[in-house]
Amino acid sequence: MLPTRRWAALAGVACFLAVYAVVLDEPTPLFAACGLAAWLVVAQVDAVGTMCSVDRDLSASVSVEPTSVYVDDRAAVTLTASLSEAVDAPVEVELVAPPSVNAPERARRTVAFDPGETAGSVTCSIEFPVAGRIAFDEVEVDIEDRAGFFTETLTLGADARCLVESPAPDGIHVGRGGELVGASFGDHSSDQTGPGLVPHETRQYLPGDTLSQIDWKTTARMDHPYIREFESESDYLLSLVVDCGSNMNRGPTGRTMLSYAREVALGLIDAADSHGDPVSAQFVGDAGTTWEFGPSSSSNAYQTIRRRLLSIEPTRRSRRPVGTSRPVAPEDARKRSRLLDGDDSAFASTLRPYLSDGESYVSRVSDRPIFDAVKSACSRSDRQDHLVLITDDSARVETYEAVVVASKRSSQTSVFLTPTTFFDDAAGGAGDTAGVVAFEEFRKRLERLPNVTAYEVAPKSAMNLAADRATTAE
């Protein structure tokens, strides 16, 4: 119980009167001082009663909606307080915000009871800049007595929690047709012998083999000179093409398609780093390549690409869609169109518009960023290379044509696709069945190209949900 300035002023007057009584040697000021003291004591008795009744009758609860958010998101926190019996003193119930949140000023998170009121609530918007399990487990009750001589602060318990997660992908599925793939990039066999450390085979000595190649133990065992051959070491150039266009910005904060694509790219860079393979990287925005690097196998190269990957953001301009997939080749179109010349039947007039477009279908995608980036990545390599394209399935024609080029010019091509259907708000993050089927068809179509492996990259939870749905449908 803390006395207020009003109490201090009155107590000061009482003390002054007591001293005045001593100075005058008269009892009257002492009586006045005792009268004022009586008032203060009676007011204190009243205040104790009020505070005890508030402590007994007040209940408060806190709720958070939603209970799980990402860093820098906001949640609505509601404080509800009620008194089972009205008191004739002002009472304020304040939501105590943990230090790690950005809460509004005190007045906007306080329920104020005027004398006679019994219930109230307040809702405020709170920002969570730090990840973790944030607890709203305390409310503070400020009570002032009716006369304004004393104040008291009580603490009531509350039980509201909010899980604040960092904006990073959680549980990544990388697989083919729903089947998880453990590693897509690791040791690569060259199928060639030469100097190296990995034993390949032993064979009989042939004229021309050097003495140092003889395996003496095998020779002793077989009674003939034997040679041990080793697998020669080779390095693959990893050419990374990452799509960071506006189409990759789908999904909730921190779990966008680009976040998943970034994790895959980081994994590939780590694998290349551990094998000492040279790398080159190209980041492709909506208007074209936004950053490119390499090829290089220096330790700085891996670090530079990692840093850049962690800082990329999707570009903002929307990409122009490419028309229909698998158009008729222009040469075929022209040939068939010639056959229809002079034919006035309904069949010919219906078919003619479909064959009138003689533009090369390659020229339709040749100026597209992904196609352009893949083409330049392929032309840069003068040795065995592994082209990795990380994108989504929104621009299927462009992606398909780019992969066609890569399959012809690269030793090996891997395509990591994030299914758009899993990141659409309309599908609620679980993907609609038609979207999943269309994606899988597209992935399989890519895999039919030579030297091409296509993977899906998606949230594990969404994939599990889609798999459950498919099982139920069966």
Next chain:
Amino acid sequence: METPVNQSERTIRTVLDANELTPMDVVGVLCVTLVAGLTSGLWGVAAGVLVLAVAAATTGPLAFVVAQLTAVSLFGDASLVALGGAQLAAFPLLASAACAWPPNRSRLARLAAGYVLALGVAWALWTSFRWAWQAALVAVVLAAAVAYGLHRYERVALGLVSAPDAGAER
């Protein structure tokens, strides 16, 4: 059309509106004037007018304090009956400051009981000790002790006293 009121008039009116005299103030002023008038004649009536002016112009217990100060001047050599009468006459002024109008009866009764008890204690102290400073000191200590006791009671009743504090108290 509304006549404009100048700033000084508005201020006085605001003050008077905010410090409206309650019936208890009126009773207090009348009682003080009556007792002082009976004891000191015109000077007593003048003291009553002064208390009325203070009661009208201020809030809080200032009218009670002024009434006590005028009593010091007027009742210097007065008898016990006159002194007691003056204190009881001033009570409505204190009650007006302590309780809103209309007053809560139980609160008013508690205040009256406390006031009478305090007067009794003050009189007992004044007559028991030889020197005025002794009586004043004991009165102040007594009031402080009661206030502190109530404070500790409140802390314990609300569960705000932790175990180490409780040990220290023993």
